[in-house]
Every structure is written in structure tokens, then in C-alpha cells.
Amino acid sequence: MANYDVIIIGSGPGGYVCAIRCAQLGLKTACVEGRETLGGTCLNVGCIPSKALLHASHMLHEAEHNFAKMGLKGKSPSVDWPQMLAYKDDVIGQNTKGIEFLFKKNKVDWLKGWGEIPEAGKVKVGDEVHEAKNIIIASGSEASNVPGADVTIDEKIVVTSTGALELGKVPKKMVVIGAGVIGLEMGSVYARLGAEVTVVEFLDAITPGMDAEVQKTFQRTLKKQGLKFVMGAAVNKVETLKTKAKVHYKIRKNDKEESIDADVVLVATGRRPYTDGLGLEALGIEMTKGGQIKTDDHWKTNVDGIYAIGDAIAGPMLAHKAEDEGMAVAEVIAGNHGHVNYNVIPGVIYTHPEVATVGATEESLKEQDHKYKVGKFSFMGNGRAKAVFAGDGFVKLIADAETDRILGCHIIGPAAGDLIHEVCVAMEFGASAQDLALTCHAHPTYSEAVREAALACGDGAIHA
Numbered sequence: 001m002a003n004y005d006v007i008i009i010g011s012g013p014g015g016y017v018c019a020i021r022c023a024q025l026g027l028k029t030a031c032v033e034g035r036e037t038l039g040g041t042c043l044n045v046g047c048i049p050s051k052a053l054l055h056a057s058h059m060l061h062e063a064e065h066n067f068a069k070m071g072l073k074g075k076s077p078s079v080d081w082p083q084m085l086a087y088k089d090d091v092i093g094q095n096t097k098g099i100e101f102l103f104k105k106n107k108v109d110w111l112k113g114w115g116e117i118p119e120a121g122k123v124k125v126g127d128e129v130h131e132a133k134n135i136i137i138a139s140g141s142e143a144s145n146v147p148g149a150d151v152t153i154d155e156k157i158v159v160t161s162t163g164a165l166e167l168g169k170v171p172k173k174m175v176v177i178g179a180g181v182i183g184l185e186m187g188s189v190y191a192r193l194g195a196e197v198t199v200v201e202f203l204d205a206i207t208p209g210m211d212a213e214v215q216k217t218f219q220r221t222l223k224k225q226g227l228k229f230v231m232g233a234a235v236n237k238v239e240t241l242k243t244k245a246k247v248h249y250k251i252r253k254n255d256k257e258e259s260i261d262a263d264v265v266l267v268a269t270g271r272r273p274y275t276d277g278l279g280l281e282a283l284g285i286e287m288t289k290g291g292q293i294k295t296d297d298h299w300k301t302n303v304d305g306i307y308a309i310g311d312a313i314a315g316p317m318l319a320h321k322a323e324d325e326g327m328a329v330a331e332v333i334a335g336n337h338g339h340v341n342y343n344v345i346p347g348v349i350y351t352h353p354e355v356a357t358v359g360a361t362e363e364s365l366k367e368q369d370h371k372y373k374v375g376k377f378s379f380m381g382n383g384r385a386k387a388v389f390a391g392d393g394f395v396k397l398i399a400d401a402e403t404d405r406i407l408g409c410h411i412i413g414p415a416a417g418d419l420i421h422e423v424c425v426a427m428e429f430g431a432s433a434q435d436l437a438l439t440c441h442a443h444p445t446y447s448e449a450v451r452e453a454a455l456a457c458g459d460g461a462i463h464a
């Protein structure tokens, strides 16, 4: 048994970042993790492995589709699937070991095992009970099943993202249920590796909540890459045969029942908070209807000394949102000021092209009757993008009609996930579109497209 200032339960991006910041602020800190390795969903079965497979499959796509155009002739590479998985596992290992190193460097104790909270101020791991002035729950999330449908997930034929990251082989036919972030990222991976991928989506548009123009351009681009879509379809059953599955769905507009065969079915219909085994009910911790831990503005639950962050609480289920909450709650516990600006949390989809978004959409502003203006610039007018076959897509900057203050930005195009951050910084500083437009941007960069969109909010873009 040991006494700590802070014990964090869970070592995902919320938990491990929080632990490091607590230690840096001089608090005696431990982090409980039940997995074999640190880093949570993100490093082990989420952000990092999926990006490794996206990268490898994108390289293949480039070789197959663009190399010859640049005068790079020869046989296209073939896929050695076990080696691709080994590369992905190596990337995971480097990252999870990196967190272990950072814990040692910052003197954070890793309490190995599954933790529970028998009472405020105590955390039990195995047979050991540790004392902590403050407990932070960062227990993350898990994949949820298709709501209201008869689907048994076996992680072999019917898989979540976790199974999809380590399939025995590349399937011939894959059905993805849900056209959200996971479905489109993992669907892209397998489509590029040669699978016939069909995405079945409940709504009429992909990536719900995103800017409508981006949604349309994104879907069109993915279709060009070979993904098929069945839209407005509610999956009600997945039948598993020996080595195959049949996905049954109803077309919502006419109630027509249809089905589609698959070698592998990926269930990607959202995630839910994971709080099993923590003992929250006995502690009387208040939860939301959606199963999230309820917190106040300082991430405190209704029980003194117990806080919660990341996917286990409300808000977008994103690694960087969890990290920001982790750093902020550490500051609060150390007696400082902790702050997260929930209006400026970027969202990125790491397909090719990438999709990135921050702040208000036109649709959300119309609903609020907020007057705005739009500056849009196509990557077709960006020399660098054209040079690398990445002219499809655009930057759309939205600014207040009167004050010119930037309200949001939506990008589909090359390196969109990096470009979005200059807009995030601008928004944090309350900048206007003109501030961006007057900032010198190096040539030739993709970033020039952001500046051109800002110019388009005023007197007009130059290369449009």
C-alpha cells in the first residue's frame, strides 16, 4: 500500500498525459492500467495502429495509381499482410514503450492491474489498497454494437475496429456498418488493399455533423476510390455462417428489406464509455443517460476527490480532447487554473484526402440565425497540391458577417489534419479572416489554400 496525491485509473491519452502533468506539478502520482501495455485505446487499438495501416495502404495506392505518371515505372508492390501487421505492431510497441519511459522519467508509478474505487480516497488494484487524496477516472470507451439489431461480434468475421486491425487476411468482401470515422478510415484501408468494401449507413449523409459540402465531396471521392455506399439503411441483423456473414438491412424510405454478403463485417456504429468494475454505482457517482460520468466544469464528479476525463465523460471521443482534459484537471488539482476551450477542438479523418474540421458549420450557424460569410478555395488553384495529384478538395473558412471573426473551418484535401491548426490558433486568439489573409504564407505550400480561403472572405482569392 502506498499514499499518493493523485491516482489516475486508465493510461490512455487522457490518463497518461494527466499523470505526467500531475508529476511535473510536484504531485506524487500513480496510474493504474489493466492492459499489458500503457497508452489505452489510442496507442494499442485505435489512433496509432489505424494510422500505420492507413499509411501503408496509402503508399500502395500511390504506387499503383501515381508512380507511373511521375515516370516511376516497374512492378507495383504486392501486399505481404503478415509483414504489414508486424510493422503496425512495431509502431504500437515503440509508442507504448515510449509512455513507459516517460512514466519512469517523471516518476509516475504504474500500478499494474484493474483498479476499483471501494471508497473516496482509496483505489484497490488486485489485493492492494492504495490511498489517494484525488482520484481521476480515465477509463475510456469501448465499441458499441449496432443499436437495436441482432448482431453477435466474434472479432473474426463480425469485428469491431479492434478485430479489424488484425484480420487473418485481407477479405475479398467487407461490409462496414456505419459511415462514421472508424468505418471510413478502416474501409479505406481494406479498399486500398483490394477488398470490395460496401458501407451501409443509417442516415442519408456520411460523417454526421460535418459540413454538408465536405460530406458530399468526401463521399464522391471515396466512391471514386472504389468504396460502395448503401445510404438510409438500418441494419437489423447480421447472420454468421461458417466463414461468411450476411448483413440484413431495411431501406428506411420504403421499408424494403435487403441483404448483402461479406467475408468480414466491421461494426462501426459508435463507442460508449467504459466504466465496468470501478464500483461507481456503490459510490453513488452520478451518470448521464448516455452512460457517461457526470462532471462539473472542473471535471469533478458529485463525489469529493473523484474526477473524470476523456471518453468516459461527455464530449467528442477524441484523443486530443482527452489529453487537454488530462492537463487541465492536473492544473486544477495542483491549485492552478485549468481550461479547455470546447469550441476549438479539431476533428480529423485520416483518409486520403484528409478531412479536417473545427468550430461552426454553415448548418449550425443557420440554425442559430447567426449571419456569416464563407471564403472557399479549391486545391485545384494550389500549385503544390496539383504537383502531387491532390487537387481534389477545398478549404472553407467561415467568418462572422459583421466582425469578420473566424467561426469555423472545414477542409478536405492534402494534409488537412495539419492545416487546420493555423485556424485553431487563429480562433484561440479571436482572429479575423483578414488577420489570416494578411499573414505571409510560404510558397509553395498547401497552407496557401487556407490563406486564399481567408482572402475569399474579403476582397477575393488570387488564384481562384
Ligand code: FAD
Binding pocket: 009, 010, 011, 012, 013, 014, 015, 032, 033, 034, 035, 039, 040, 041, 042, 043, 045, 046, 047, 048, 050, 113, 114, 115, 116, 138, 139, 140, 141, 161, 162, 182, 274, 276, 277, 278, 309, 310, 311, 312, 317, 318, 319, 320, 321, 322, 350
Ligand atoms: P482510452 O484510450 O480508452 O484508455 C482508457 C484505458 O483505461 C484503457 O487502456 C483501459 O484498459 C484502462 N482502464 C479502464 N478501466 C480500467 C480499470 N478499472 N483499471 C485499470 N485500467 C482501466 N481519436 C483521435 O483523436 N484521433 C484518431 O485518429 C483516433 N483514431 C481512433 C481509431 C480507432 C480505431 C478507435 C477505436 C479510436 C480512435 N480515436 C481517435 C479515439 C481515441 O482512441 C479515444 O478518444 C481516446 O483513446 C480516449 O482516451 P481516454 O484516455 O479517455 O481512454
Ligand code: NAI
Binding pocket: 146, 147, 149, 177, 178, 179, 180, 181, 182, 183, 185, 200, 201, 202, 203, 206, 207, 208, 233, 234, 235, 236, 267, 268, 269, 270, 271, 316, 317, 318, 347, 348, 349, 350
Ligand atoms: P461514429 O459515431 O463516428 O459513426 C457511427 C456511424 O454509424 C454514424 O454515421 C451512424 O449514423 C451510423 N449508424 C448507427 N446505427 C446504424 C445502423 N443501425 N445501421 C447503419 N448505420 C448506423 O462512430 P465510429 O465511427 O464507430 O467512431 C467512434 C468514435 O471513435 C468516434 O466518436 C470518433 O470520434 C472516434 N474516432 C476518431 C477517429 C479520428 O479522430 N480520426 C478515428 C476513429 C474513431
